[in-house]
Amino acid sequence: MPEPHRSLSDPRELNALAHPVRMAIVEILSIDGPLTASELAERLDETPANCSWHLRKLAQHGFVVEAEGGKGRQRPWQVPGLGFRWDEEHAAASLEERRAAQALSEVVMSRAIDRLRESQQRAPEESEQWRAARSNxxxxxxxxxxxxxxxxxxxxxxxxxxxxxxxxxxxxxxxxxxxxxxxxxxxxxxxxxxxx
Incomplete structure (x- = not known):
């Protein structure tokens, strides 16, 4: 596997990312960024103000950065790199670090399971080719x-x-x-x- 962009161990960083809206923002920007807070809000069914607040929190920890080509409300955001690594079982980690890493893992896995459920629900709408290609x-x-x-x-x-x-x-x-x-x-x- 390619090396992740960043290795996380600071509980403040782990906790900042362990939020469903923030994780959704990072995921969408990783897949289809750069985007503005308004564009993210539309995709996430959130308000632009809420997305702006979460973007600022993510930016405080370097998870997102401003992209070129905008000002104010039309300011696009992007991720500075792809992928994170964290270790919730590291023996030398403090209890606070392990708890924060576990919380982040739970958010990530919960979002993946939600996407699996949606894919399963929408499977009947897919073509035969895509239904045959899927697997659990x-x-x-x-x-x-x-x-x-x-x-x-x-x-x-x-x-x-x-x-x-x-x-x-x-x-x-x-x-x-x-x-x-x-x-x-x-x-x-x-x-x-x-x-x-």
Whole structure:
């Protein structure tokens, strides 16, 4: 996977990003920016004033910056780079850092699950080709730590295959649509099943 734009560990930064509207702003600007607060408000069903307030909060932590070509209310915003990394399980992290990282992870995953639900609801409206292309997979397996890492690395390699298309529209083939993959490979805990 390409290196993320930024590694987050400061609880203030993590908490600033762990808000559904702010995360939505960062996501939209990452995919289709630069945009003004008014344009973001229209897409997010929020008020321009609310989007402006959240943009200022994001800007305080460097998550968004002003783009060229506007003034006042017509000022466009953009992200300075793509991707974040944070670690909610880092042993040396303070309790405050771990809680803030966990809150951010929960916002990110909740938004991804909401998009999955919407996609499932809208599937009947899709063409047969797009319905046949979609997939939901869930599985459990007995793995060693080395095997789990190997599988996660292999999945990340596959997911990285088309990452450049996000920022370079010239690489997108005709008919390409924005698609989302969410993956996690973690030890799980079933009632009554011993971990080892």
């Amino acid at each position: 997979v869930e599985m459990v397996a007995w793995l060693t730590a080395d095997e789990l890492k190997e599988m996660n690395d292999a999945i990340n390699t596959v997911l990285d295959r088309h990452v450049q298309r996000l920022t370079d529209p010239a690489q997108r083939p005709a008919g390409a649509r924005l698609c989302e993959f969410v993956s996690w490979g973690v030890p799980v805990y079933f009632p009554g099943v011993e971990p080892a």
